[in-house]
Amino acid sequence: MSKEFQAIVVGAGPAGSSAALTMARAGLDVALVERGNFPGEKNMFGGLLHRMTSIEEVFPDFWERAPLERHIAKKGTTFMTDAASFHVQHETASFDRTPYNGYTVFRPKFDRWLAEEAVNAGATLINRSTVEDVVLKNGRVNGVTIVGRQGKLSAPIVVAADGVLSFTALKAGLRRPGFNPDQMAVGVKALFDMPKEVIDDRFGLVRDQGFANEYVGCTGGVRGGGFLYTNYDTVSVGIVVHISSLRASGKTPYDLLNAFLEQPQFTKLLNGGRLMEYSAHVIPEGGYAMIPELYGDGIMVAGDAAALCNATGVNLEGINLASHSGILAAKTAIEAHERNDFSRQSLKQYKDRLDLSWVMKDLKGFRNAPKMLHIDRIYNEYPELVCSMMEHIYRIDGTPKTSIPKLILREAKAKVGLKNVFSDLLTAWRAL
Amino acid sequence: MNIDEIFDFTSFTIDREPHIVLDDKVCAGCDVRGCTNCCPARCYTWSEAEQKMTFVYDGCLECGTCYVVCRRNAFTRWRYPRGGFGVAFRMT
Helix, strand or coil: CEEECCEEEECCCHHHHHHHHHHHHCCCCEEEECCCCCCCCCCCCCCEEECCHHHHHHCCCHHHHCCCCEEEEEEEEEEECCCCEEEEEEECHHHHCCCCCEEECCHHHHHHHHHHHHHHCCCEEECCEEEEEEEEECCEEEEEEEEECCEEEECCCEEECCCCCCHHHHHCCCCCCCCCHHHEEEEEEEEEECCHHHHHHHHCCCCCEEEEEEEECCCCCCCEEEEEEECCCEEEEEEEEEHHHHHHHCCCHHHHHHHHHHCHHHHHHHCCCEEEEEEEEEEECCHHHHCCCCEECCEEECHHHHCCCEECCCCEECHHHHHHHHHHHHHHHHHHHHHCCCCHHHHHHHHHHHHHCHHHHHHHHCCCHHHHHCCHHHHCHHHHHHHHHHHHHHCCCCCCCCCHHHHHHHHHHHHCCHHHHHHHHHHHHHHC | CCHHHHHHHCEEECCCCCCEEECHHHHHCCCCCHHHHHCCCCCEEEECCCCEEEECCCCCCCCCHHHHHCCCCCEEEECCCCCCCEEECCCC
């Protein structure tokens, strides 16, 4: 296979398909290259798709069109120890109205849909093709070679949207070889089958309402957290752990997942559920500090490939940033074609656009969040502190009660140390 | 749950050629071997008796953890399976 296009997008994930869709709609002849048998086959995430305002601009009826599981009406956080848990939850009618604030989705369905929309707009989807290398012409990126289907594709612009390890960005010299395991996390997930009625009753939901819950303290002291998301008639549960911390612990991600699933309060939520699928993926969690070079001669990098993930510990956003960056790369590519200038200087507009957008503003604004998430006490001492304080507050045992402020001081001193509490609060304040 | 069962719940189309190849001499000289505990698909096994690292690629979830965690860059090849092969998620 050898063909010429006006642009090549590597990877039919949310960044790539958004880019291809935007370019195809503007009339560019664009190839969308995907290594899976279909888009989404290789893609895995926790399960929560945050609101995608940039896609809503293309599809104002997004929530009618896209293959979504449930919209998120209810969000919770649980502080957990081996034996106890303390739960806070937020629910509002405004998240139960369109435009919805977020959804649960299955990537093999959602990514496939978005890629099909790009094809409907005129993009050429090339499945079963792993990009092996970039092709250079006069020192500029001018295409890619593929394996699976063998061959070479040429275009004056390549958008690298090939995910977290982006070998396309590496081959083009835009990211350094090797990653810092301090900046990377791995997520493992188990999907459980559960009748819709059971999910509705168990989690207090009606219609297509969904529930998203995050867990702290469920990872055996390893930096990370757990999650539970309700799909239409399945439930996604899993953990995300920092790779450096996991390595140092000597523990395995599946044993940590298993311990989480067996925590007495958590295990009740999965009663009767049948295991359907197991999956895993690396997440770039270094934030602003780990963003690679975003553009070069004939190439731009978008989505996870550009580490555009905002993990603040409160919201874990990725796909919405990916999609928006893909659209901005596409707009830059369209203008580059108008100027007939595909140089590094011309494509710098992509970075300028990103810098002005909420994507970079958020990443910059929360650039201290990774530092906060490296406070190991969050994953052990604090959940224990919260749970034991609540136990003391609720316990009736025929002895005089300690006043709550005194109790807080006493427990904080014993479990964490007051100096640590103040320094951690300061770090959190700066991060958030 | 018997955690051993979890690995049977993922589908694969296995290629003849491995997409990841190790230089096991490098692994023998490594004192961390984070791959053995971090890989979510338990593809890496260190035998203390034989002082040898064994890697099986057919259960690989293509997650990227080993690529990130390896301190010695022990890979003589680390690429994704060629198009159409490897892990196939259905619903995740």
